[in-house]
Amino acid sequence: MLMYKTEIRGPLIAGDKSLKQISEEIIAPIEAKTPWWWWGAFLTSLGMLGFGLYCMYLTVNSGIGAWGLNNTIGWGWAIVNFVWWIGIGHAGTAFSIFLLILRQKWRTAINRAAEAMTVVAVMCAALFPLLHMGRPWLFFFIFPYPNTRGPLWVNFNSPLFWDFVAISAYLLISASFWYFGMVPDFATIRDKAKSKIKKAVYGFFAFGWTGSSREWLRYEGLSFVLGGIAAVLVVSVHSIVSTDFAVSVEPGWHTTIFPPYFVVGAIFSGFAMVLTLVTLMRALYKMNDFVTNSHIDAVCRILIFISLIMGTAYLTEIFIAWYSGSEYEMYMIFHTRIFGEYAFQFWAMFIANALVPQLFWFKAVRRRLWVVFLISIIINIGMWFERFNIVITSLSRDYLPANWANYSPSWIEVGVFTGTLGLFIAGVLLFFRFIPMIAISEIKSVAKYNEPRHDHLKHSGHE
Amino acid sequence: MNNNLLIGVFPDEDRLVEAFEKMASKGIKPVEVYTPYPVHEILEGMGKKTRISHAAFFYGLFGALGVLGFLYYAAVISWPLNFGGKPFNTFPSFIVVALVATILIVTLLTLFTFSARAQIYPGKVVEVVHPGATDDKFVMVFDKTRLGDNETVLLQIISEYGEIEK
Secondary structure, eight states: OGGGGSSSSOOSSSSOOOHHHHHHHHHHHHHSOOOHHHHHHHHHHHHHHHHHHHHHHHHHHHOGGGSSOOSSOOOOHHHHHHHHHHHHTHHHHHHHHHHHHTTOGGGGGTHHHHHHHHHHHHHHHHHHHHHHTSOGGGGGGGSOOOOSSSSOOOOTTOHHHHHHHHHHHHHHHHHHHHHHHHHHHHHHHHHHOOSHHHHHHHHHHTTTOOOBHHHHHHHHHHHHHHHHHHHHHHHHHHHHHHHHHHTSOOTTTOOTTHHHHHHHHHHHHHHHHHHHHHHHHHHHHOOTTTSOHHHHHHHHHHHHHHHHHHHHHHHHHHHHHHHHOOHHHHIIIIIIIISSTTHHHHHHHHIIIIIGGGGGGSHHHHHOHHHHHHHHHHHHHHHHHHHHIIIIIHHHSOSOGGGOOOOOOOHHHHHHHHHHHHHHHHHHHHHHHHSOSSOHHHHHHHHTTSSOOSGGGGGTTOO | OOTTEEEEEESSHHHHHHHHHHHHHTTOOOSEEEOSSOOHHHHHHTTOOOOHHHHHHHHHHHHHHHHHHHHHIIIIIIOOOOSTTOOSOOHHHHHHHHHHHHHHHHHHHHHHHHHHHTTOOTTOOOOOSOGGGGTTOEEEEEEHHHHGGGHHHHHHHHHHHSEEEO
16 A cells, blocks of 8 residues: 555545544544534524524415516526535535445545535435425425326326435435444444443444454445445436436537536535535644545545546637537527626626636645635535526526526525535534544544554554 | 343454454454444354345335336326326336335335344334443443353453453
8 A cells, every 4th residue: 555655635634543542533523512612503503494484484475486586597596506416415425435345544524524525415315306396395395206186196207206316315415324334333432432321322323333353244245236226326326317308409508418417516615515514624623634635635636637627618618609509509608608698697607616726736725724714605605606597597598589598696696505505514514513523444444554663563554 | 130141341343343253263252342433344243134224125126116006006096087198007107106116115114124134123122231332432232141261362362452340
């Protein structure tokens, strides 16, 4: 494992820690008194969530006419936000799975936070199609079950149904993947806890884990299977989301570039959100020894790469619009998006996603935590504008000028979005407070790849 | 706790593995080894095999066939609908649902298999052999009745690499 002793990556864990120190330092925030800023942030996020719930109540009570939608633009902020949240929700599994397959050991410091974020983000995302149904209490109609209406089955050819299957599967799978990763860590907390209540609660969630060889053997088998199969899922889920657009004959939507463009975009926004979270973990919980500069550096470098792909995708869209010779495509891209009514959203997207992340080429930028934090937020805003750009502009200017319309969200739509932001922040705060934010057992298993601490290593065949 | 158990506690992975290999050369095998993270030498040395990936393959095979069969039944046999004269069996677009649903089936069934075979389930009451085994200690458990004459050799190996838990 000489790979990790080169200049490219720093040590995986700083501070030459013993295994005991590793468990204690990661569990410390759970054992410590809740800090004041946590309560402040938590109450604020609950306030946002409360406002969001009120707006959802108004939506359900008077129908989606409460939103700024019209006949032309039937998909407003709800779908923009849905795609945005789903994109963010891609990072968790992408992080765990792709870096697991590529045997990147530095993922161990970050995967837990990324997976937690995934689960909350997908929950936020799922709310929007549900509310968009108008009568969410009838949502079970979308399950293909033998019913008394024929039986009239759902349309298996519809991307909207594919989407439903994909999102539900993704939520279930990423939640179980996350949970089973935590079982050994819950056992660690159970065995270290001094209070009886804590022992009982974490003991319950630890599912009777002891760390025996028979458990680890099957656990490894399980991670292998789930890892392999979830990799396919990650790629397919956002491809399916893109078919919601790509199979409909709207200018700007009907393109074959959409599936890869959406998958890369999703991973891009997800990694940016991971970066936001880990910079916070460092700033608020002092996890500097586990999330080292070298980890931040690695994520920044990945973001440069993905940002280049994003830029290429934007330019490809523009080039193909011109090259196709289709006047509708050209009108959409040049007249509506680049120089038209929605130019602000287009350029916000382009600058934030394709240009700003290129600052990560500079070491000085990657080293400054607050700049990294700022850029990660800018990318997230840029990715929101990308979805706005796709959803709204194409609908507003289709083939028939008589259909053209403009759109601006009502305060209720903004409120629902605020509510999901509140849900996300609250979820992340609860995660920080009650769950080990770094995978303890995984980080211990890579501790030996740091500098050798004693001479036993050379006999045991680890070199 | 059972009086017939002998417990050896080791401070790190390397000493555990060395002791384990030395014991193996003398023909001694622990009943169980508890570690804070998976140690591959131990997992191999204990001689157990997991067939969870084979199980997952068959879940996937039958899951995919089942889902495709169901889609065919619903769209062709039970209630065929004419979408602009296209065939009832729109196989290419069934693949999407079949793929994702198969992944879901494999994941859930594999999780249940894991839970059943590794005996990991909610509400399980567990007898912790050594509280350090989920923290920083590597623990081997031996059955004294099965050791016979090897007990002194074993005690010597344990004290060389770790210590004996009283």
